[in-house]
Amino acid sequence: MPDLSDGGMYMRFGVFTAAAVGLAVLATPALADGDAKKGAKVFRKCKACHVADEEKNKVGPHLVGIIDRPVATVDGFKYSAAMVEFGADGKVWDIETLTVYLKKPKDLVKKTSMAFAGIKKDSDMENLIAYLQDPSAAK
Template identity: 50%
Template sequence: MRLIAFFAVVSVATFIANPSRAQDAAAGEKVFTKCKVCHVADVDTNKIGPSLHGVIGRTAGTHPDFKYSEAMIAAGKSGVVWDEPTLTTYLHDPKAKVKGTKMAFPGLKKDEDVANVIAYLKQFSQ
C-alpha cells in the first residue's frame, strides 16, 4: 500500500513539475501575427526578415537572397540549426541567443506561445 501511495505522489509531482507543452498550430498561427510584420511562413518569400518557410532544420543565416547580420551568419557557421530546442530558446529572447542579431523583436514570454508558434512553423517545414 505504501508503495502505491509513493508512486501516486511521484506521478502527480512529475505531472505538475513537467507539464506537457501540447503544441497547437492554430493557436500558433494567431501568435504568429506578431511575426507577420517581418516574416512569412506559408510561402517562401523574404520580407524585412527571412522567409520562415522550411525553417525547421535550416542552418541559421543561410536562407537564399536574404542579407543577414554578421552575428546570424556566424551563428550558422558555429552550428546553429533551427530545431525545436534552438527555436524555443531563440523565440524567448532572440538577442540573448544570437548576440548582434538585427531582429528587433523582444521575444515571446509564454512557453505556450513559443510551443504553438513552433507547431505553426512545422506545418511549412516538411
C-alpha cells in the first residue's frame, strides 16, 4: 500500500497528467468536425492523380481505406524509393501523419514524387480527411 501522507506528490502528478492530455488534445486537429461534402470539393485538387471511391490506381495510388493503411502498400502501384523508405518501419497513414503530409508533402517525405504544393487551410484539411474517411458520405 503506498504512503499517502505526501498527497502533494499525487496532486502534482495528476496536474501534470491533465496538462499533458490537454496539450495532446490541442495538438490534434479537430478532424471530427470535417464535412465530407465540402471535402469532396477539396478532393478535386487530388483527382488528377488519385481516386478515393474505388480501388483504381492512376498516376498516384487509390486512396480507398487510406486512413490507418500502412504506407506504400497498395497492390499494383509502383511507389517512389523515398515513399518505400518512409514506410519501411511500419508507418501508417493515420490522421496525424496524413495531415502533416498533405500540408506539405516534401517536408515529410523529402524526395516524394508527389508534385503537390499542399493543403493550406485547416478547414480544408478537416473536410478532406472527413471525405477520405468515408467518400460515400459526400453523396
